[in-house]
Amino acid sequence: MPSDQKLEYILKHAAAIFAEKGYDRASVRDISRATGMSLAGLYYYFRSKEELLYLIQKHAFSTVVEALEKELQTLHDPVERLYFLIYNHLRYFLQNMDQLKVCALEVDTLNGYFYEKVAEVRKRYFEVAQGVVQSILLLHQPSERDARLATLQLFGSINWVYMWYNPKKDGGAREMSQSIVHLFLYGLIPAAGEPSRAGQRAGRRYIAKT
Amino acid sequence: MPSDQKLEYILKHAAAIFAEKGYDRASVRDISRATGMSLAGLYYYFRSKEELLYLIQKHAFSTVVEALEKELQTLHDPVERLYFLIYNHLRYFLQNMDQLKVCALEVDTLNGYFYEKVAEVRKRYFEVAQGVVQSILLLHQPSERDARLATLQLFGSINWVYMWYNPKKDGGAREMSQSIVHLFLYGLIPAAGEPSRAGQRAGRRYIAKT
Amino acid sequence: MPSDQKLEYILKHAAAIFAEKGYDRASVRDISRATGMSLAGLYYYFRSKEELLYLIQKHAFSTVVEALEKELQTLHDPVERLYFLIYNHLRYFLQNMDQLKVCALEVDTLNGYFYEKVAEVRKRYFEVAQGVVQSILLLHQPSERDARLATLQLFGSINWVYMWYNPKKDGGAREMSQSIVHLFLYGLIPAAGEPSRAGQRAGRRYIAKT
Amino acid sequence: MPSDQKLEYILKHAAAIFAEKGYDRASVRDISRATGMSLAGLYYYFRSKEELLYLIQKHAFSTVVEALEKELQTLHDPVERLYFLIYNHLRYFLQNMDQLKVCALEVDTLNGYFYEKVAEVRKRYFEVAQGVVQSILLLHQPSERDARLATLQLFGSINWVYMWYNPKKDGGAREMSQSIVHLFLYGLIPAAGEPSRAGQRAGRRYIAKT
DNA sequence: CATGAATGAGACTTCATTCAT
DNA sequence: GATGAATGAAGTCTCATTCAT
Numbered sequence: 001m002p003s004d005q006k007l008e009y010i011l012k013h014a015a016a017i018f019a020e021k022g023y024d025r026a027s028v029r030d031i032s033r034a035t036g037m038s039l040a041g042l043y044y045y046f047r048s049k050e051e052l053l054y055l056i057q058k059h060a061f062s063t064v065v066e067a068l069e070k071e072l073q074t075l076h077d078p079v080e081r082l083y084f085l086i087y088n089h090l091r092y093f094l095q096n097m098d099q100l101k102v103c104a105l106e107v108d109t110l111n112g113y114f115y116e117k118v119a120e121v122r123k124r125y126f127e128v129a130q131g132v133v134q135s136i137l138l139l140h141q142p143s144e145r146d147a148r149l150a151t152l153q154l155f156g157s158i159n160w161v162y163m164w165y166n167p168k169k170d171g172g173a174r175e176m177s178q179s180i181v182h183l184f185l186y187g188l189i190p191a192a193g194e195p196s197r198a199g200q201r202a203g204r205r206y207i208a209k210t
Numbered sequence: 211m212p213s214d215q216k217l218e219y220i221l222k223h224a225a226a227i228f229a230e231k232g233y234d235r236a237s238v239r240d241i242s243r244a245t246g247m248s249l250a251g252l253y254y255y256f257r258s259k260e261e262l263l264y265l266i267q268k269h270a271f272s273t274v275v276e277a278l279e280k281e282l283q284t285l286h287d288p289v290e291r292l293y294f295l296i297y298n299h300l301r302y303f304l305q306n307m308d309q310l311k312v313c314a315l316e317v318d319t320l321n322g323y324f325y326e327k328v329a330e331v332r333k334r335y336f337e338v339a340q341g342v343v344q345s346i347l348l349l350h351q352p353s354e355r356d357a358r359l360a361t362l363q364l365f366g367s368i369n370w371v372y373m374w375y376n377p378k379k380d381g382g383a384r385e386m387s388q389s390i391v392h393l394f395l396y397g398l399i400p401a402a403g404e405p406s407r408a409g410q411r412a413g414r415r416y417i418a419k420t
Numbered sequence: 421m422p423s424d425q426k427l428e429y430i431l432k433h434a435a436a437i438f439a440e441k442g443y444d445r446a447s448v449r450d451i452s453r454a455t456g457m458s459l460a461g462l463y464y465y466f467r468s469k470e471e472l473l474y475l476i477q478k479h480a481f482s483t484v485v486e487a488l489e490k491e492l493q494t495l496h497d498p499v500e501r502l503y504f505l506i507y508n509h510l511r512y513f514l515q516n517m518d519q520l521k522v523c524a525l526e527v528d529t530l531n532g533y534f535y536e537k538v539a540e541v542r543k544r545y546f547e548v549a550q551g552v553v554q555s556i557l558l559l560h561q562p563s564e565r566d567a568r569l570a571t572l573q574l575f576g577s578i579n580w581v582y583m584w585y586n587p588k589k590d591g592g593a594r595e596m597s598q599s600i601v602h603l604f605l606y607g608l609i610p611a612a613g614e615p616s617r618a619g620q621r622a623g624r625r626y627i628a629k630t
Numbered sequence: 631m632p633s634d635q636k637l638e639y640i641l642k643h644a645a646a647i648f649a650e651k652g653y654d655r656a657s658v659r660d661i662s663r664a665t666g667m668s669l670a671g672l673y674y675y676f677r678s679k680e681e682l683l684y685l686i687q688k689h690a691f692s693t694v695v696e697a698l699e700k701e702l703q704t705l706h707d708p709v710e711r712l713y714f715l716i717y718n719h720l721r722y723f724l725q726n727m728d729q730l731k732v733c734a735l736e737v738d739t740l741n742g743y744f745y746e747k748v749a750e751v752r753k754r755y756f757e758v759a760q761g762v763v764q765s766i767l768l769l770h771q772p773s774e775r776d777a778r779l780a781t782l783q784l785f786g787s788i789n790w791v792y793m794w795y796n797p798k799k800d801g802g803a804r805e806m807s808q809s810i811v812h813l814f815l816y817g818l819i820p821a822a823g824e825p826s827r828a829g830q831r832a833g834r835r836y837i838a839k840t
Numbered sequence: 841c842a843t844g845a846a847t848g849a850g851a852c853t854t855c856a857t858t859c860a861t
Numbered sequence: 862g863a864t865g866a867a868t869g870a871a872g873t874c875t876c877a878t879t880c881a882t
Contacts, residue, residue: 006862022234022318022319024233027854027855028855028856028857029854029855037863037864038863038864039856039857039865040858040859040863040864040865040866041862041863041864042863043857043858044863048856049855049856049857079391082391082394083387083391086364086391087383087387090371090383090386090387091383093371094371094382094383094386095383097375105315109232126361126365129364129365130358130361133360133364149393150398151336151339151340151343152370152374153370153390153393154296154343155336155339155370156366156370157366157367157370158296158300159310159314159366159370160362160363160365160366161303161304161310163362164362165304165307169358170359173297173300173301173305176300176304177293177296177297177300177301179359180300181289181292181293183360183394183397184296184393184397184398185292185397185398186396186397187393187395187396187398188360188394188396188397213844213845237871237872238872238873238874239871247846247847248846248848249847249874250846250847250849250874250875250876251845251847253873253874253875254844257874258873258874259872259874423841442652442739443654444653444655445654447875448876448877448878449876457842457843458842458844459843459878460843460844460878463879464841464842468877469876469877525735527793528652529652569800569810570813572790573787573810576786576793577783577786577787577790580783580786580787580790590779596779599779600783603780603817604813605817606816606817607813607814607816607817633865633866636866657851657852658851658852658853659850659851659852667867667868668867668869669852669868669869670853670854670855670868671866671867673852673853673854674865677853678852678853679851679852679853
């Protein structure tokens with residue numbers, strides 16, 4: 001087996017183990033066991049456990065961002081672009097759930113050089129996404145859906161908050177609640193005839209009662 | 211200081227450290243340092259590091275769920291109820307970001323009895339939330355908002371997927387993309403005059419091209 | 421409960437725990453649990469765990485030696501004296517197997533003053549026993565076997581008892597004493613002209629007197 | 631040094647330390663010091679302190695039983711067989727007093743799998759021994775004493791040896807074996823007509839053969 | 841007499857990593 | 862390329878013991 005393939009082989013197993021047990025609980029010995037290689041033998045392919053995590057994250061984010069940027073060049077309809085943004089993300093990570101977990105949970109595990117390098121890719125990804133969303137701010141349309149999925153997405157939105165919350169930018173609990181409720185209820189595209197700021201009113205009304 | 215308060219004091223500092231370094235990287239010694247107590251002294255209040263994590267999670271979830279259930283008894287307007295669901299969550303966790311982090315990231319860290327106990331509370335929370343969302347499925351109204359917040363929420367939705375994704379229930383990447391796009395664009399409340407299933411159409415159109 | 425009885429109560433439970441788990445594996449906490457007393461409360465009755473072991477050993481050996489010396493004053497037949505030596509030992513220790521174990525296994529656990537004190541009593545016991553054995557040798561023709569070896573083997577036999585004693589299989593102290601005396605005196609191969617069952621007779625005679 | 635020898639080297643030192651301080655009081659660090667190896671280095675050879683004890687006990691008992699079984703195949707005279715049983719035991723354990731102590735005192739220290747495995751070997755040993763004793767009983771007229779009790783007493787005698795053995799006073803394995811066999815067979819009181827020093831002769835005869 | 845709370849010391853064990861082969 | 866053997870550092874936890882109350 002050529003050396004390149006062997007590295008990929010190791011990365012795949014390592015991602016699976018990091019995903020299952022978490023980076024810290026996982027030991028290089030676990031990876032040795034999973035790959036069938038000797039402990040010392042692994043160190044030919046990476047210099048440290050941290051580099052191993054870095055290789056996994058770098059690879060995953062780069063793959064996703066590159067595919068996204070390539071396809072966006074051929075898409076011009078804003079809704080199609082948004083759709084592809086999400087589709088691309090899910091397409092890759094649902095097939096590689098291990099890597100999503102490792103990328104999502106172990107974001108702050110890396111330090112120094114490794115951290116910076118991954119942060120660059122993540123930033124690039126976020127900026128592309130933000131551009132797509134921005135170009136949507138004009139359109140409209142609704143649909144039916146089941147409560148389960150909606151609830152889970154809502155939970156995702158609010159649980160994910162710890163990843164980005166900044167009191168100065170995002171305001172307090174009240175303001176954020178209003179914004180989130182509004183988005184959740186009416187979506188990104190304000191339909192014609194919307195009774196503007198209703199969510200906000202609901203919030204205010206509740207607050208007044210307290 | 212009474213013993214009860216001392217436990218809370220320890221829990222608070224422990225949560226801060228678990229949040230900062232992650233459960234595994236954090237050592238009981240770190241907590242000893244942060245609390246100013248001796249290493250052995252801490253073990254008077256919990257029997258193991260894992261129990262300590264359990265106490266933090268149990269306490270956080272219980273507090274939130276209990277406050278939610280209590281207030282919902284007095285609220286009848288569906289929008290107000292939804293608003294409070296989110297407000298209640300954010301109110302508690304924005305003030306206790308440490309605990310949110312610990313609850314969100316270290317969900318699968320506990321095992322056996324500890325895991326089950328926390329899982330029970332989490333399930334109760336989800337069911338209450340799902341009930342609230344379900345009772346909304348009738349209303350309507352939109353608004354304006356900034357791209358940043360929307361993007362971040364979107365990221366939350368899709369990054370959170372690893373927490374709940376079940377291929378049998380949730381379908382593949384395409385179906386999920388469509389549902390998520392739709393919710394994101396048009397929200398939970400179909401506005402009057404919505405060109406029904408537009409999101410799905412957008413998805414189909416893209417897929418057709420691939 | 422008077423303080424003296426309480427100490428005995430503690431000693432009994434402590435012996436049971438030392439016997440079951442071994443002195444080192446047993447923790448003062450175990451004793452606290454077994455006695456229903458608080459950890460700190462125990463320390464009113466002894467100054468250290470080692471003293472606790474000392475108290476158990478001292479008490480056991482003293483009890484046995486004193487009973488032995490007292491009765492020997494009234495016994496003059498060498499065989500009867502031997503029989504009583506063994507019977508006395510087994511009588512006490514089969515009823516207090518815990519203490520036998522603690523005395524046999526933890527002989528070298530004590531140090532310094534505690535060790536010396538117990539060693540004195542043990543020495544006294546051994547000398548009395550050796551005297552009894554010697555007076556048997558004189559009865560009969562001399563031999564190259566010295567009393568020392570015989571006595572030590574005898575002790576081996578009776579101290580090893582805790583390893584295998586099973587009341588259902590092995591009967592009580594009386595029966596066992598008789599068997600042991602008999603084997604010790606006449607050996608496995610009854611030589612021609614052996615005064616058959618002499619040990620048993622000796623036992624019976626003694627018993628009759630009691 | 632090959633890996634096998636290194637393990638034996640560790641076992642020897644560990645046995646010495648366990649014998650001296652007792653299994654519980656002995657720390658793995660003590661063994662590290664005694665062997666000149668690093669603490670962690672030791673764990674390459676055993677997975678836990680308990681396994682280390684297991685290895686010692688297993689090795690000692692197996693060695694003794696195997697040597698016994700092998701030689702018994704070539705011996706047919708019951709007295710010679712008895713003599714060899716004892717001689718074999720003492721020969722090995724007087725040279726390895728540490729291991730005798732560890733085997734005798736820490737019998738109940740092991741748990742679960744480790745305990746069972748050693749118990750098997752011990753049982754095998756006892757059964758062989760009991761067979762030897764029994765074949766002596768058959769030689770001569772029967773008696774009320776059953777072989778079990780006799781065997782157990784015999785074991786007591788020889789296992790207790792570590793408590794008192796002093797090379798200067800007590801001679802080597804051969805002499806002691808002879809004395810013990812003699813006492814065991816003919817008892818303390820040589821009956822008239824005893825084939826004087828038969829045990830010794832038996833011993834000598836056997837020795838002559840070696 | 842008794843105890844809740846606390847502590848320093850030290851136990852076993854695992855880990856990431858290295859190096860001679 | 863690969864590995865058996867080894868190690869320093871660090872982790873969690875338990876223990877005997879104390880002291881203010």
